[in-house]
Amino acid sequence: MAVPKHRRPKFRQRNTRMHIYIKAGSTRACGKCGKPVLSHTICQNCGTYRGKEMINVLARLSKRDQKTKEKELKNQEVSLEQK
Ligand SMILES: [Zn+2]
Numbered sequence: 001m002a003v004p005k006h007r008r009p010k011f012r013q014r015n016t017r018m019h020i021y022i023k024a025g026s027t028r029a030c031g032k033c034g035k036p037v038l039s040h041t042i043c044q045n046c047g048t049y050r051g052k053e054m055i056n057v058l059a060r061l062s063k064r065d066q067k068t069k070e071k072e073l074k075n076q077e078v079s080l081e082q083k
Pocket residue numbers: 030031032033034035043044045046047048
């Protein structure tokens with residue numbers, strides 16, 4: 001097995017990892033709720049991807065939380081339609 005010959009200093013390690021991060025420009029606004037979403041991923045807020053519902057966001061919530069989330073989503077849709 002290959003073993004590193006020298007210890008890698010922290011600054012060198014961090015310098016390499018400087019380029020491994022998500023840039024701010026890679027997000028887009030969700031078509032349904034308008035929240036910023038990473039491109040090519042499902043919106044975690046409303047569970048839609050390209051206009052279709054992929055995951056049921058309400059399923060894992062309690063009944064009380066479901067009602068508040070439903071209201072929240074409706075308000076977001078209404079505010080988007082007005083724009
Ligand atoms: Zn959304």
